[in-house]
Amino acid sequence: xxxxxxxxxxxxxxxxxxxxxxxxxxxxxxxxxxxxxxxxxxxxxxxxxxxxxxxxxxxxxxxxxxxxxxxxxxxxxxxxxxxxxxxxxxxxxxxxxxxxxxxxxxxxxxxxxxxxxxxxxxxxxxxxxxxxxxxxxxxxxxxxxxxxxxxxxxxxxxxxxxxxxxxxxxxxxxxxxxxxxxxxxxxxxxxxxxxxxxxxxxxxxxxxxxxxxxxxxxxxxxxxxxxxxxxxxxxxxxxxxxxxxxxxxxxxxxxxxxxxxxxxxxxxxxxxxxxxxxxxxxxxxxxxxxxxxxxxxxxxxxxxxxxxxxxxxxxxxxxxxxxxxxxxxxxxxxxxxxxxxxxxxxxxxxxxxxxxxxxxxxxxxxxxxxxxxxxxxxxxxxxxx
Amino acid sequence: xxxxxxxxxxxxxxxxxxxxxxxxxxxxxxxxxxxxxxxxxxxxxxxxxxxxxxxxxxxxxxxxxxxxxxxxxxxxxxxxxxxxxxxxxxxxxxxxxxxxxxxxxxxxxxxxxxxxxxxxxxxxxxxxxxxxxxxxxxxxxxxxxxxxxxxxxxxxxxxxxxxxxxxxxxxxxxxxxxxxxxxxxxxxxxxxxxxxxxxxxxxxxxxxxxxxxxxxxxxxxxxxxxxxxxxxxxxxxxxxxxxxxxxxxxxxxxxxxx
Numbered sequence: 001x002x003x004x005x006x007x008x009x010x011x012x013x014x015x016x017x018x019x020x021x022x023x024x025x026x027x028x029x030x031x032x033x034x035x036x037x038x039x040x041x042x043x044x045x046x047x048x049x050x051x052x053x054x055x056x057x058x059x060x061x062x063x064x065x066x067x068x069x070x071x072x073x074x075x076x077x078x079x080x081x082x083x084x085x086x087x088x089x090x091x092x093x094x095x096x097x098x099x100x101x102x103x104x105x106x107x108x109x110x111x112x113x114x115x116x117x118x119x120x121x122x123x124x125x126x127x128x129x130x131x132x133x134x135x136x137x138x139x140x141x142x143x144x145x146x147x148x149x150x151x152x153x154x155x156x157x158x159x160x161x162x163x164x165x166x167x168x169x170x171x172x173x174x175x176x177x178x179x180x181x182x183x184x185x186x187x188x189x190x191x192x193x194x195x196x197x198x199x200x201x202x203x204x205x206x207x208x209x210x211x212x213x214x215x216x217x218x219x220x221x222x223x224x225x226x227x228x229x230x231x232x233x234x235x236x237x238x239x240x241x242x243x244x245x246x247x248x249x250x251x252x253x254x255x256x257x258x259x260x261x262x263x264x265x266x267x268x269x270x271x272x273x274x275x276x277x278x279x280x281x282x283x284x285x286x287x288x289x290x291x292x293x294x295x296x297x298x299x300x301x302x303x304x305x306x307x308x309x310x311x312x313x314x315x316x317x318x319x320x321x322x323x324x325x326x327x328x329x330x331x332x333x334x335x336x337x338x339x340x341x342x343x344x345x346x347x348x349x350x351x352x353x354x355x356x357x358x359x360x361x362x363x364x365x366x367x368x369x370x371x372x373x374x375x376x377x378x379x380x381x382x383x384x385x
Numbered sequence: 386x387x388x389x390x391x392x393x394x395x396x397x398x399x400x401x402x403x404x405x406x407x408x409x410x411x412x413x414x415x416x417x418x419x420x421x422x423x424x425x426x427x428x429x430x431x432x433x434x435x436x437x438x439x440x441x442x443x444x445x446x447x448x449x450x451x452x453x454x455x456x457x458x459x460x461x462x463x464x465x466x467x468x469x470x471x472x473x474x475x476x477x478x479x480x481x482x483x484x485x486x487x488x489x490x491x492x493x494x495x496x497x498x499x500x501x502x503x504x505x506x507x508x509x510x511x512x513x514x515x516x517x518x519x520x521x522x523x524x525x526x527x528x529x530x531x532x533x534x535x536x537x538x539x540x541x542x543x544x545x546x547x548x549x550x551x552x553x554x555x556x557x558x559x560x561x562x563x564x565x566x567x568x569x570x571x572x573x574x575x576x577x578x579x580x581x582x583x584x585x586x587x588x589x590x591x592x593x594x595x596x597x598x599x600x601x602x603x604x605x606x607x608x609x610x611x612x613x614x615x616x617x618x619x620x621x622x623x624x625x626x627x628x629x630x631x632x633x634x635x636x637x638x639x640x641x642x643x
Contacts, residue, residue: 007456011463011580014419019574051577064577 003303005069012070015050016077024081031084031209032354040209041121041164043085048118052078053092056244056310057100061108062116068244068310072251072302079255083358084209086255088122090248091160095123098169098241099188102229107188111167120166124191125245126156126215127171127238134371136171137181137235141217143172148224150174150187152217155199158365162198162213165191170215171234178232186234187226195220206357244309245366246319250302250326253362254295257330260355261291264337264345278340287336295333298326317379324372327362334359388444390431390466390502391489391516392424394457395509404608410478411509411608420457423504425572426565430534431502432465433570437536443467445498449488449593450477462583463575469586474593480601482510486518487599492591493523500541501562505530513564520562528555530566 005013023046027039047053055071057063064070071093079086096112103111114120132139141154152172159168168189175183189196199214229237265288268279278284301322308315334356338345345352363369396402396416405412420428428446435444446461448454449472458469472488474480480488493501501520506513513529520527526541532552533544541561545553546568557563575583620630636642 007459008580008584010456011460011575012577014460015574015577015580049576050574055577059578065581066577070577 005073008066009070009073012055012066013073013077016052016074017080019047019050020078020081024078024085028082028084029348029351029354031082032206032358033208033348037164037209037211040085040088043082044088044121045118047078047085047089048116051116052089053118054096054112054116055093057093057096057112057116061096061100062113063096063100064116068247068306069303072247072306075248075251076255076258076299076302079252080259082209083252083256083355084207086252087207087210087249088161090245090252091125092123094241094245094248095125095167095169097244098125098237099123099228101241102186102237103188104228106225107228111188114166121164122161122166124159124162124165124168124215126159126168126189127242128156128158130155130157134368136238137184139171139173139184141170141172142176143174143185143187145174145224146221149221150224150227152187152189152195152220152222154217156215156217158202158212159215160210160212162215163201163211167191168196168215169228170217171238172217174234175232181235183232184235184238185231186228186237187222188228189220189222189226193220193222205360206354207361242366243316243319246323246372247302247305247309249362249366250298250305250319250323253327253330253359254298254302256355256359256362257291257295257298257326257333260330260334260337260352260359261288261295263350263352263355264340267344267350268340284340287340291333291336294325294329298322298329301325317376320367320372320375320379323367324369324376327359328369330359331363386438386442386500387496387498388431388435388442388500388502389493389498390424390427390444390446390461391504391519392428392446392448392457392461393421393504393507394418394448394450394454395421395507398508402610404610409605409608418453418456420460421504421507421509423506423508423565423567425504426567426569427502427504428461428464428466429570429572430563430565431500432573434500434534434536435465435467445470447472447489447492449474449485451475455588458588459580459583460575462586462588463580464573465579467586469588471588471590472593472596473590477593481603481605482512482514482518483602484597484599486515486522488593488596489515489519490522491596491598493519499559499561500536501525501560503562503564505564505566516562516564523560523562526557526559526561527563528557528561529564531563532566532568534563534569 051064054063055066056068059065075086075090092115096115099112115123127136129139143150143152170187170189171184174185195218197216199216202212268284271278305315305318305322308318337352344350400416402411431444435442444466445468446466447470448458503516528543530546531543532546535542539559541557543555547553620627
């Protein structure tokens, strides 16, 4: 058993950490509070040039071929500084990976290099609908064949990076009479395609700099060649790719949890009450111990899931366990961190308030904690029946 | 043209340092290591020159230390060095700058390097002796603390930082050695594809015993934090009295009320 990182993984972690500290952290609070997304766009471009948009993507498509462990490490380091940047990077990687996994050569060459190089600021993942969240197979967006085209009608919701995504992976029903989940296909649709309308941007609790929008398809015509993978085989693709994305979101939550605990622990060694440093009080010591213990366990679960994926082993259960535990631990860590700072933690003079808002969604998107438990228990019970 | 850049791996300076068991250097346990900041400027400048000169130029990175220094070497390779030399030494901290310089000079002898880049000093030892000593031992022209660099036709033109913000310009014929200062350039982040590709670049490992011929000239006899200063002064009494005391202290100990 070997638990240490390779030198390459350490260097990628260091590069991500150095970049996050120098470029992301100084603008994170401003991005959270302001309306100007320019610093985010500039940083996404730099991150793409450094190779962070296709960590687990082959070199021939412009990827870094650095693997899944490196992906997890990078997302954690970026999230320590700015969760909005981290979620964009995580989704971009997921979009690249889904195209790499199921696209044909032409589709791969057309889109992956553009996301990896930063020519496209982002890629979009269009699965969730107003009526189909935890149950995506219940989607209602339709794609109807019309000669050499498909015509899409319907809408998607909560689509990350929609206003600046160059391409969207979109799922739509192509056989509405098929059993649930068996009549869905997957399409690659470029931003700006007529009939693809970027709807209203959600006003969210956190991760403000990352845009989250409605997508509307109003007689959106795409060539039949825009279909990715086989007809009516799209849902399986979505499920498989979300599994990898869970490692990304778990890693993002870990970064936020660590950032919050580091900040609060340092504060506790400086803040004096009752004539002594508050870190002398056992109540805070236990928060420090519990917070870091849970985050270390989360880190190991993430590393295990990432290692399994990188080495071609089954990883659905492990990715769900890692996502569930990392995101819930990180939420608890942010809660404790705010307790440790007291009233100051609730103000925007300290970053804990932002971390606490940013971390909440991690237990919801890319599969809620409840869906993760469903997946985990199903995988386990399968072996008992 | 053959270029060499010498780098050292040092602890992250935000670390908490504790003396080692012998009390002559820091305890390495739990420290995170990274490339010495000034050496990053040296690597960046060497890589820029390597890129400018193109084909026919070879840039080698050299580091002395235990296995952990390979990480710093790989960073330099990812930044654009062509190949590397790792001089394996598990007791590098016990050597003085003279010995370190001698090891490098012994390696360089007969290899026809035209130009050597080093950091101005290391962030941990901070002697600022190794670069200049290597130049002296090899008979190379040398200039230090450079903040500007140009090379053409066998001549280095270096801008130097002098005291009080004054700058000087020095010209040197190769073979030459320069030591690099903050402000020379902004070191690039190694790109991820280059980090992965650096795996395929050659790292030659040489046991330090093969190159160590010089004796120690200076020994570090103690490593310790400074003695703790007394705590602040706590003033007590009513406000009027406190104000008088504060004013008296400010007049006595500082220049603000003079």
